[in-house]
Amino acid sequence: MVDYIWLIPAFPAVGFLINGFLGKKLPKAVVSWVACLALFASFVVSVTILFQFFQLPPEERIFERDIFNWITAGEFNATVGFRIDPLSIIMCLVVTGVGFLIHVYSVGYMHDDEGYPRYFTYLNLFVFMMLILVTANNILLMFVGWEGVGLCSYLLIGFWFRKDSASNAGKKAFIVNRIGDYGFLLGIFTLFVTLGAQGVWTLNYGEIQKNAHLLGASAATLITLLFFIGATGKSAQLPLYVWLPDAMEGPTPVSSLIHAATMVTAGVYMVARLNFLYSMAPQIMFIVALVGVLTAIFSASIGFAQNDIKRVLAYSTVSQLGYMFVGVGVGAYAAGIFHLMTHAFFKGLLFLGAGSVIHAMSGEQDMRKMGGLRKKIPITYWTFVFACIAIAGVPGFSGFFSKDEILWRAFSAGGPYRIVWVIAAVAAGMTAFYMFRLLFGTFHGECRASEEVKHHIHESPKVMTIPLMILAVLSVIGGYVGVPHILGGANRIEQFLEPVFGGAGEHAVEAAHTGGWNIISKAFASAGGTEEASVEMTLMVLSVVIAFIGIYIAYRLYIKNPELPKRFVTRFSGLHRAVYNKYFVDEIYGVVFVRGLLGLGTVMKNFFDEIVIDGSINSVAAILRWCGSLLRLLQAGYVQGYAFAMIVGAIIVIGYLVVRMM
């Protein structure tokens, strides 16, 4: 089967082509079957390859296959080629597995939409591009998938293109991503040119890894920083996160698939994929972790005051992506990928659940107009509860294992990473709080909807609830592939990923300690490594306590004493307004960048191009015309006279030249 890795992206491509060309003529049922089966087929191939991997010794679990040479120019050569190893197979499983469930869910959710075939065409195209991204064997092909998913994101955010807000959001997403891609492209150039200077012209992961030692530390630092800029765009990190909350304009299953489970995690995947480069650049690793944790706490705080159910989830996604970057930033690549996977389950589920709520509420997204839904839509409610518990980090659920692994690794990295750990732990508590705020506000208490809406509230059809239930099960059990040793587990996912990541992570953090962070390290070096196990246990208990505190506060505020939050709002109205308005970041960007660019454009067009440049050229013409009017005095209108003048002139010029040359 491994010889057919290209089949994984091929199926959705076929689905895309069928629905793209014939979708409008086919009945809806055929469109849905084509789209869903394409994903299911890819999923089956992925699972088959996974089981083949289990039968192989770990070091043999890497397969590569070049299909054809794509771009060749001089020393430059990029192939269309695929690579399957433990990292990419996990990504494939997440993308096709969760993707398949979301496709099925969409059959119900989008049923009455006039753009039904268009929707599934885009969705299949997206999955195709995402699979290209994760199965590519070289950076340029990864970039194809990278921009390809960006395109699909653009198309799907603006799916309801008649709404200005939707098409604006799509455009914003694409352009902000392009800013990140600017870094990505420069990263490719720098890598190619610096490695080429050592005689190795390649963009293939394996080749780069083999020759990574040829890169100097400073080159590695620059390259990884540039790639990370790309990651902040795609994975919505500070300062380029602004597009993701707006992306909620798209249909909810799209938010679930693209803007929670898969595409936005591409940045994390990329850092993990290039782990051998990042491990050479400890400073950048620290920046990755720092940006991650700052994003985590920053967007978690915004999540406190949002009332739109999807926006809360969007900020939560930004925040959780921050966690993943903390993971890869402390060198715990496996933990980052582990969290990526569990997050795909529970965040995918949260969005689908939100979609089910919105579906039940006749399109309403404002939490203030919900409440008390738990009895009316029980399946949605219970699956949502599981997801909330999972994301909050309650022991036994998937989010607990993955988040705790990241926290522990951040703590044990020591040195300045302790600060990262502190912030991440606080953000974890905040996550628990705002997720339960969302849960209580939506499903508990009195129903605040209008009578008419209330009348229509109904549970979603099976085609939507079954994916919810499957994801709920995964949100619970998904964590058991990574039970830490301390709890008697074997952390199988880390073991499985070992051939890709090796000891890269520890090495980097070691390097961080020696590479310039000494002073800070010493200050934090109080906790020794001798009692590591008991420290890990203590921390685990601590993070559980933090989670429960968050949940408890939410319970106090939104169930026991619903008047309290309102009092807070009036008491700290300035703070509330800032948080509610997302710290005015969009407005600031709007003034500085958008207005700035438009202003510059206006000046350039109206003044510079039309007056300075065109004007000066036209004035040359005007001067010539004036000279011409003087010369007109010489004109008598006899053609012979002109011809004579021309010949004389030409002879003089040519004669002069001839003489000079001689």
Next chain:
Amino acid sequence: MGAFCFPILSVLIYVPLLGAVTLLFVRREHGTYIKGFALVISLIEFALSIPLYFYFNEKTVGMQFVERAAWFPEWGITYFLGIDGISLLLILLTTFLTVLCVLCSWRAIETKVKEYYITFLFLETAMIGTLCSLDLVLFYIFWELMLIPMYLLIGVWGGPKRVYAAIKFFLFTMAGSVLMLLAIFILYYQFYNATGTYTFDVLQLYNAHIPVAKQYWLFAAFALSFAIKVPMFPVHTWLPDAHTEAPTAGSVILAGVLLKMGTYGFLRFAIPLFPAAAHAAIPIISILALVGIIYGAIVSMMQPDLKRLIAFSSVSHLGYVMLGMFAFNMQGLEGSIYQMLNHGVSTGGLFLIVGMLYERRHTRMIADFGGLSTPMPILAIFFMIVTLSSVALPGTNGFVGEFLILLGAFRANMLFGILGTTGVVLGAVYMFWMFQRVMFGEVKKEENRKLIDLGKREVLILCSVVFFIVLMGVYPKIFFKKMDTSVEGFLKFVKERNAYYVASEGAPVKVVLDTLKKPAE
């Protein structure tokens, strides 16, 4: 492959001319016959150009399909034709786009139909001739011949400000051409003085020894002439006017082929004839190219008129072409040539689409549109794909060219690469903003509500554009393999010649300083 006995290049040059002459004798009442005849001629021409691709031997460096006949032997003027991998691809682009142009003019041109198609076929002759000529006089004749039909296309079949635009176009290009003519003669006498033979044969002139100080002036004259045609910042201002006023087919051929004559001129003449000067000019040309990329993009963003917007985007895209060319490495140069083809396909496609909108609404103002995806879903798909090609999305042709150019530029000079890559972001800004304002949102104007979607002829035209967008994006090898050897040979030659001049006269920069000092002394 040996001798290719059939004079295929001459045939390619004169078939359209023959068609044009034949049309002279058709009575103007037979409008449909005239159109049909022009279409058949352009199709024959396209079909005739295809064997070039297959019979072109990609393994040899030299010129192929060579035809040489004495013309004015006493003056060293020969009828000398031949192509390499670079001109081969541009010829194919020309014959392909001409077919599309004839097709898209079907309904758009209602007045003086006969003259229109005669002009167009005549233009094709001139373009192919320019691309095949290896004799400077012959080249210059074809070069100037291109001017006249284009001038007429804008001036006769253009929009309301057509006369202004046509004269501006004519004067700009004439101004450059005159300087080039002068430079050609100086080169001619220079060669005669050195060797005692009169020749306009480019391949011989390539090996002339031209003192570096003189090269600067000659290069400047050639470069100015070509830069106006490209057009490079700051001599680009004729382009927006010409594009805006030209009929659709005129815009397509102008963007698709005529602008490439400028960049082709650099490759065939300005750089190999004066390699030392070309190397010395790298900073100037690269900086102007970068300004063109960024400036073109920003000014494009603010245009209220679709055609002006695309015209400025051309300034930006041609900036890439020049940037890549003057990187003087394989990536930059091959990307540059590829970008010439890309630009022909994708900007040609954009002009075709704007033309289709214009035929329906008789306006090109962005503000007059909005929400067109609702009445015209098929157009929306094509427009989207062509837009994506223009913003160089991976998988489309635009990406291959832009990526290689930027990579080459980065390799040659990091700063140029860093600045040039900003165009990637700006390109997305102006194209997507334009697309949104035209296609998305509610339909606000009554007139737009009942727009009729594309017909079969239009779908056929755009399908062929999209076909090449995808083919060139996914499997560029079929085009690269034809130019690889030629480009390699070109680079090797130019580098060797430059090294020769450096060895014989010292570093070029020093010479520049010397020439600058002279007048002051």
